[in-house]
Amino acid sequence: MPFPIHRPRRLRRTESLRRLTRETQLQPENFIEPLFLIPGEGQVKPISSMPGIAQLSVDQAVKQCEEAKSLGLGGVILFGIPETKDEFASGAYDPDGIVQQGVRAIKAAVPDLLVITDVCNCEYTSHGHCGHIVDNDVDNDVTLDWLARSAVSHAAAGADIVAPSDMMDGRVAAIRSALDQAGHPLVPIMSYAAKYASGFYGPFREAAESTPQFGDRRSYQMDPPNAREAMREIELDLEEGADMIIVKPALAYLDIIAAARNRFDVPIAAYQVSGEYSMIMAAVQNGWVDYERVMFESLTAIKRAGATMIINYFAKPAARLL
């Protein structure tokens, strides 16, 4: 054997060579920032399990959105924590609910910023489940009606995209037909098509005050060991009219993102969820890992796996550094 002709290290020798040959680039326009809206004015309530993230009253969220726009973020996704919760999630589809107010205020102040709304009932039900409870389980078809009403109320308030995250069967079709009938045929649906029943949502449930008061979400969210089932869920949502799909969580499900990328020709979003963020931040705060390196490495992995967009809590700090 002669001395090796192939020396992959040649292309890694300097930063300019590495930059030239880099396969994956992160861009602020592919980041979507989650915002948690609460009632009131001038409110910024830090979420203890998510360092750097806070619940915001609408006026404060508007300020964050102005900054999101100036940083060039792709958009924001809104979650709402209503004044009161009830068995019927009425705050979710109240035309004057917290998310609906938020959308109106943000679109009035920052019209060019893309506003996505999370369509789900768990933040609005007294029991914390994602729909109407019958015999200790969520009744699918009654819940569809609530979801459709929520989506229409978000679109009427000016939402650019609606994103159903409940994992009920048939919700994309129900939402599509309700939007069309209400005169919103051009509002796209970004469906959380492959959403797993994950332990990584823990901190979000503090942030959104949506922990189920009994049981868990395993009868509607997906079982983590299943990959083929994710392809079927995505296929069904696309057949029902989804324009884009979401895989969630992200880092523990990179195989699902990659498989979906190979199989479906629609934009794919991945959601780097609260627990993923909090684990990194906890290690950063202990001095165990480097903040910037691990933030960018985790986001890059998600993009490299095939995600077009990343919904994530690092959106602003990452955009500032890019």
Ligand code: PBG
């Ligand atoms: C449900 C919803 C959840 C998240 C987004 N939408 C939580 C859940 O299903 O319990 C999780 C997001 C995160 O953990 O960052 N409406």
